[in-house]
Amino acid sequence: MDGIPNNNENDNKNLKECNKEEEEVKEMAPGSSTPIHRSSSRPQLDVSRAAIQGNFEERNPTILLPNQSDDISHLALDIGGSLIKLVYFSRHEEHSADDKRKRSIKKRFGISNGSRRSYPILGGRLHFVKFETGKLNECLDFISAKQLHRGGLDSPSWPSGTRPEDNTIIIKATGGGAYKFADVFKERLGVSLDKEDEMDCLVAGANFLLKAIRHEAFTHMEGQKEFVQIDQNDLFPYLLVNIGSGVSMIKVDGDGKFQRVSGTNVGGGTYWGLGRLLTKCKSFDELLELSQQGDNSNVDMLVGDIYGGMDYSKIGLSASTIASSFGKTISESKELSDYRPEDISLSLLRMISYNIGQISYLNALRYGLKRIFFGGFFIRGHAYTMDTISFAVHFWSKGQAQAMFLRHEGFLGALGAFMSYEKHGLDVLRAHQLVERFPMGAPCVGGKIHGPPLGDLNEKISWMEKFVQKGTEITAPVPMAPPGTTGVGGFERPSSRGNALRSDASAALNIGVLHLVPTLEVFPLLADPKMYEPNTIDLSDHSELEFWFMVLSEHLPDLVAKAVASEGGTDDAKRRGDAFAHAFSAHLARLMEEPAAYGKLGLANLLELREECLREFQFVDAYITIKQRENEASLAVLPDLLIELDSMNEEERLLALIEGVLAANIFDWGSRACVDLYHKGTIIEIYRMSRKKMQRPWQEDDFDMFKKRMLGCGDKKPPPHGRALLFVDNSGADVVLGMLPLARELLRRGTEVVLVANSLPALNDVTANELPEIVAEAAKHCDILRKAAEAGGLLVDAMVSVEHGLVDNSASVPLMVVENGCGGPCIDFRQVSSELAAAARDADLIILEGMGRALHTNFNARFRCDALKLAMVKNQRLAEKLFNGNIYDCVCRFEPAGEQLQHNFS
Numbered sequence: 001m002d003g004i005p006n007n008n009e010n011d012n013k014n015l016k017e018c019n020k021e022e023e024e025v026k027e028m029a030p031g032s033s034t035p036i037h038r039s040s041s042r043p044q045l046d047v048s049r050a051a052i053q054g055n056f057e058e059r060n061p062t063i064l065l066p067n068q069s070d071d072i073s074h075l076a077l078d079i080g081g082s083l084i085k086l087v088y089f090s091r092h093e094e095h096s097a098d099d100k101r102k103r104s105i106k107k108r109f110g111i112s113n114g115s116r117r118s119y120p121i122l123g124g125r126l127h128f129v130k131f132e133t134g135k136l137n138e139c140l141d142f143i144s145a146k147q148l149h150r151g152g153l154d155s156p157s158w159p160s161g162t163r164p165e166d167n168t169i170i171i172k173a174t175g176g177g178a179y180k181f182a183d184v185f186k187e188r189l190g191v192s193l194d195k196e197d198e199m200d201c202l203v204a205g206a207n208f209l210l211k212a213i214r215h216e217a218f219t220h221m222e223g224q225k226e227f228v229q230i231d232q233n234d235l236f237p238y239l240l241v242n243i244g245s246g247v248s249m250i251k252v253d254g255d256g257k258f259q260r261v262s263g264t265n266v267g268g269g270t271y272w273g274l275g276r277l278l279t280k281c282k283s284f285d286e287l288l289e290l291s292q293q294g295d296n297s298n299v300d301m302l303v304g305d306i307y308g309g310m311d312y313s314k315i316g317l318s319a320s321t322i323a324s325s326f327g328k329t330i331s332e333s334k335e336l337s338d339y340r341p342e343d344i345s346l347s348l349l350r351m352i353s354y355n356i357g358q359i360s361y362l363n364a365l366r367y368g369l370k371r372i373f374f375g376g377f378f379i380r381g382h383a384y385t386m387d388t389i390s391f392a393v394h395f396w397s398k399g400q401a402q403a404m405f406l407r408h409e410g411f412l413g414a415l416g417a418f419m420s421y422e423k424h425g426l427d428v429l430r431a432h433q434l435v436e437r438f439p440m441g442a443p444c445v446g447g448k449i450h451g452p453p454l455g456d457l458n459e460k461i462s463w464m465e466k467f468v469q470k471g472t473e474i475t476a477p478v479p480m481a482p483p484g485t486t487g488v489g490g491f492e493r494p495s496s497r498g499n500a501l502r503s504d505a506s507a508a509l510n511i512g513v514l515h516l517v518p519t520l521e522v523f524p525l526l527a528d529p530k531m532y533e534p535n536t537i538d539l540s541d542h543s544e545l546e547f548w549f550m551v552l553s554e555h556l557p558d559l560v561a562k563a564v565a566s567e568g569g570t571d572d573a574k575r576r577g578d579a580f581a582h583a584f585s586a587h588l589a590r591l592m593e594e595p596a597a598y599g600k601l602g603l604a605n606l607l608e609l610r611e612e613c614l615r616e617f618q619f620v621d622a623y624i625t626i627k628q629r630e631n632e633a634s635l636a637v638l639p640d641l642l643i644e645l646d647s648m649n650e651e652e653r654l655l656a657l658i659e660g661v662l663a664a665n666i667f668d669w670g671s672r673a674c675v676d677l678y679h680k681g682t683i684i685e686i687y688r689m690s691r692k693k694m695q696r697p698w699q700e701d702d703f704d705m706f707k708k709r710m711l712g713c714g715d716k717k718p719p720p721h722g723r724a725l726l727f728v729d730n731s732g733a734d735v736v737l738g739m740l741p742l743a744r745e746l747l748r749r750g751t752e753v754v755l756v757a758n759s760l761p762a763l764n765d766v767t768a769n770e771l772p773e774i775v776a777e778a779a780k781h782c783d784i785l786r787k788a789a790e791a792g793g794l795l796v797d798a799m800v801s802v803e804h805g806l807v808d809n810s811a812s813v814p815l816m817v818v819e820n821g822c823g824g825p826c827i828d829f830r831q832v833s834s835e836l837a838a839a840a841r842d843a844d845l846i847i848l849e850g851m852g853r854a855l856h857t858n859f860n861a862r863f864r865c866d867a868l869k870l871a872m873v874k875n876q877r878l879a880e881k882l883f884n885g886n887i888y889d890c891v892c893r894f895e896p897a898g899e900q901l902q903h904n905f906s
């Protein structure tokens with residue numbers, strides 16, 4: 001595209017000029033700390049005042065508290081000997097407006113609010129937080145400051161008969177501390193702890209996680225973490241080993257069906273207790289960190305120590321096998337102070353981990369169990385601990401049994417206690433209804449003991465500022481220790497030492513907040529949902545991760561500038577912009593350091609993480625002005641384009657339409673190359689130039705096949721498709737000059753068209769909320785669009801009639817808009833909105849447009865209906881990777897339904 005002239009004498013304004021203008025306008029806005037404008041697409045909750053909140057779905061109003069954006073419904077505790085684990089639920093207010101478009105779509109596709117009423121707390125978030133039991137007061141302060149104990153009282157979700165008559169607050173709790181500290185909770189918070197059995201809770205928590213969270217379980221061998229996909233139908237039986245202060249081993253046969261088969265008193269408490277006495281460490285984490293620098297052979301007696309440096313190969317023990325933990329200390333006349341605390345810590349860690357691994361394996365053997373899941377806070381994501389346990393299981397089972405670990409390892413009991421609030425529906429949630437997010441800032445993030453609760457955005461930003469001041473540590477990768485050797489038989493040193501612990505700040509990001517979204521569904525047109533993998537690029541390939549890390553890092557300054565400008569360029573916006581940049585950089589750094597830190601992450605997740613991070617710092621729509629400007633410019637030339645298209649015959653027109661979609665897909669503010677291009681001309685110039693370059697054959701060119709399906713050959717005219725789902729991408733030319741004319745052609749041929757757009761903004765993608773206005777503008781110049789939009793309930797006047805059932809739908813096939821359920825530039829078809837799922841049921845054609853939806857994700861996806869994938873590749877490396885091609889190559893991939901099915905059944 002280098003040939004695009006730098007010529008802006010006519011047509012619209014140069015984009016660069018427009019940007020400048022936009023900034024000037026924004027600077028004139030009053031510089032208050034109140035954000036100046038917020039997109040109406042995502043109303044913000046006013047967190048500044050307490051108020052009674054009436055919710056039309058609930059009988060009893062809920063109370064919004066000062067500086068608190070969520071209505072807390074439930075809290076559950078697991079109070080162990082060492083740690084207190086909290087799981088709390090916050091109902092997320094239904095922000096997205098129940099607008100006319102939505103109502104009309106719900107009516108048309110027969111979607112009801114259905115099950116929400118019977119499961120009162122569904123639709124919200126689960127947070128995971130922990131405190132040291134020794135610092136109970138911090139935990140009580142946290143609960144009190146966030147008023148976590150009060151929300152449930154006012155919620156209708158108290159199961160019948162359990163809502164206390166005298167308004168005593170009752171909180172579910174498990175673990176010994178539920179008994180031990182019951183009085184303290186009563187005194188300090190006025191709450192009664194309703195004790196739940198610890199084993200029941202552990203099992204309920206583990207079963208929930210293993211069934212509902214897609215990448216919950218993983219193996220960890222020689223430093224390599226690998227996520228395991230658990231088949232819900234093939235989960236039981238398994239051995240659950242919970243390593244808390246002590247260790248429980250539970251054979252789990254089903255939901256609520258289990259038996260505690262064994263345990264050991266040598267557990268996390270032993271490590272910490274002995275470690276504290278022997279090393280003077282102040283905390284468990286400090287002790288663990290110390291082990292990183294340890295050499296246990298200074299303390300342990302090895303086989304080689306006994307055999308004069310030789311292996312005892314006859315029974316398969318190498319010289320470096322530990323013969324006796326701490327054994328060396330008996331033969332030396334040294335004092336405790338003569339030993340390095342680092343060595344002591346490592347020796348202890350290995351002793352206890354091996355012991356647990358060995359006993360676990362023996363119990364698995366005893367009951368014929370192949371899978372062992374390890375949980376409990378002893379593990380705390382520590383690579384060396386996991387490797388040591390895995391090594392023991394592997395060694396003793398001769399590779400027959402496998403140790404697996406859980407991402408929410410420490411919260412099994414608390415989660416189980418939470419689930420014991422009767423019938424709130426958590427147990428029926430499925431993987432596709434749960435979205436894990438990784439917000440920045442204590443205490444939203446799990447797995448970490450945190451300081452004061454963060455009530456509002458301001459606190460979060462200050463925390464971010466402090467966090468960053470303190471920590472080059474968050475961006476500096478933790479140095480890797482050289483891999484240890486693995487010998488022939490015994491307990492050699494697992495190789496992942498040194499790769500395990502990171503600074504406090506980044507370690508806090510291990511597990512996220514679980515968003516429960518009951519309206520998400522699996523896209524019904526996926527050919528094989530179980531085999532479906534949305535991401536095309538595998539980020540577990542480190543060079544790919546590095547490349548995308550670099551792309552995203554380089555894009556960051558420009559994104560921050562856009563985001564700040566979109567919020568009026570105020571000081572408040574600048575401060576939030578900085579906080580966002582630091583937060584996102586910290587996420588990237590964390591992932592570079594430990595790619596599996598957030599579970600199995602693909603490029604789509606990374607791109608969505610960026611959008612989520614923007615939203616976290618309340619940037620509602622960073623590209624709003626650019627989108628509006630490009631929409632206007634494109635709508636202005638649409639009538640001429642339609643006239644030009646109408647002058648063509650059917651065949652020419654179809655080709656021109658597909659060319660038009662591909663050419664207009666160049667307007668992508670997420671691509672660095674394209675953004676550089678925009679400085680070289682106006683929107684219309686760039687569009688024209690892009691069209692001129694549309695020479696066939698394209699890099700992937702199934703146009704002739706698509707044409708045959710659409711127009712037939714000779715006299716044989718195929719029937720039109722019944723309903724097409726058009727997954728639109730960017731605002732401006734992309735949707736107005738590319739996808740709308742294609743939609744119009746389908747409508748003209750008698751095909752119902754559903755425009756599928758993002759639920760939330762992402763880069764310059766058009767959203768479902770924005771589309772009706774764009775369509776309405778376009779419809780002013782086109783009868784086909786107008787009639788179809790009226791029939792589809794898209795035009796405001798017509799929508800009133802639709803609601804009263806007055807519209808004559810027979811006049812035209814309808815044009816409709818549905819939201820896809822996404823807030824990123826890609827799409828994961830395992831989690832789409834119920835609107836889209838409903839619209840898909842009668843669809844026989846889907847058209848995926850753009851790099852995010854058709855290349856980064858779904859390039860290899862198979863559907864049960866005809867599928868057309870259209871995109872321009874706007875990144876050189878991706879073009880090379882996908883088909884040895886070049887930047888600006890185009891893809892027109894058509895996969896007819898018949899072929900999909902053949903693929904599936906052959």
Ligand SMILES: CC(C)(COP(=O)(O)O)[C@@H](O)C(=O)NCCC(=O)O
Pocket residue numbers: 551607665667668669670671672673729730763825849850851852853856874875876
């Ligand atoms: C974020 C995107 C997938 C959006 O592309 P689109 O779906 O709009 O075609 C794309 O802009 C992208 O991959 N950008 C990063 C690569 C780059 O800057 O070259």
Ligand SMILES: [Mn+2]
Pocket residue numbers: 668729730763764765825850852
């Ligand atoms: Mn896009």
